[in-house]
Amino acid sequence: MPVIEFDAVRHAYPVSGSERTVLEDVSLRLTEHRVGVIGANGSGKSTFVRMINALVLPTAGAVRVDGLDTAKDARAIRRRVGFCFTDPDAQIVMPTVGEDVAFGLRRRGLSKQEVAARVDAALEAYGLQGHRDHPAHLLSGGQKQLLALAAVLVTDPDVVVMDEPTTLLDLVNAHRVRQVVAGLRQQVVLVTHHLDLVEDFERVLVFHEARLRFDGPPGEAVEAYRRLVL
Numbered sequence: 001m002p003v004i005e006f007d008a009v010r011h012a013y014p015v016s017g018s019e020r021t022v023l024e025d026v027s028l029r030l031t032e033h034r035v036g037v038i039g040a041n042g043s044g045k046s047t048f049v050r051m052i053n054a055l056v057l058p059t060a061g062a063v064r065v066d067g068l069d070t071a072k073d074a075r076a077i078r079r080r081v082g083f084c085f086t087d088p089d090a091q092i093v094m095p096t097v098g099e100d101v102a103f104g105l106r107r108r109g110l111s112k113q114e115v116a117a118r119v120d121a122a123l124e125a126y127g128l129q130g131h132r133d134h135p136a137h138l139l140s141g142g143q144k145q146l147l148a149l150a151a152v153l154v155t156d157p158d159v160v161v162m163d164e165p166t167t168l169l170d171l172v173n174a175h176r177v178r179q180v181v182a183g184l185r186q187q188v189v190l191v192t193h194h195l196d197l198v199e200d201f202e203r204v205l206v207f208h209e210a211r212l213r214f215d216g217p218p219g220e221a222v223e224a225y226r227r228l229v230l
């Protein structure tokens with residue numbers, strides 16, 4: 001598995017002459033196949049996972065993926081770490097489903113045939129094979145979430161970060177995404193308010209008021225979260 005390291009990480013942003021701290025003193029090393037991230041709204045979860053692929057950089061400290069520093073090697077890190085946003089609409093960049101999946105493969109030096117073969121395989125894997133030429137924005141919410149996942153996975157990253165992948169989905173589509181996640185070979189770091197989604201994960205992090213307050217197995221993590229907020 002890849003190694004994700006946070007070394008005394010802090011993140012703050014400026015507000016009217018002062019600053020607000022969103023993450024404080026986070027140090028950890030993630031090597032597990034499945035890592036969950038839970039906690040109250042505004043506790044710093046999205047900021048934490050965005051740091052893994054250099055979407056957000058530390059104000060102090062360092063974040064490294066397999067020894068690559070996010071502040072210095074953002075491009076190399078983004079090739080290794082795929083990111084699925086909460087709102088798949090924010091991630092759909094091309095008019096059709098097939099073009100959208102192919103977009104992630106641009107500038108990889110692949111032949112047209114190779115791109116087509118990879119796109120076909122990704123669409124097949126996520127039940128979207130009949131939708132290749134459909135307008136991406138007309139898919140259902142669940143299909144869009146699967147399209148976003150396909151567009152990330154077609155690039156064959158080593159780590160997949162998912163920020164609330166089931167928030168917009170009904171029970172059937174949430175179950176589908178859960179099954180897809182369960183079958184991934186990649187290391188997964190997943191933020192969610194759907195606590196059952198991480199119940200069989202190896203490790204769950206609980207954030208509260210900008211700090212990592214619990215780090216351990218899922219059952220105990222959910223208990224810790226409850227104690228912090230209820």
Ligand SMILES: Nc1ncnc2c1ncn2[C@@H]1O[C@H](COP(=O)(O)OP(=O)(O)OP(=O)(O)O)[C@@H](O)[C@H]1O
Nearest residue numbers: 013021022039040041042043044045046047048207
């Ligand atoms: N650059 C920034 N400018 C303004 N506000 C920011 C910035 N970065 C983070 N924040 C704020 O910091 C807080 C923590 O944000 P974050 O998105 O990490 O929380 P979260 O735990 O993912 O919350 P949620 O569960 O609601 O998605 C939020 O109040 C957010 O609005």
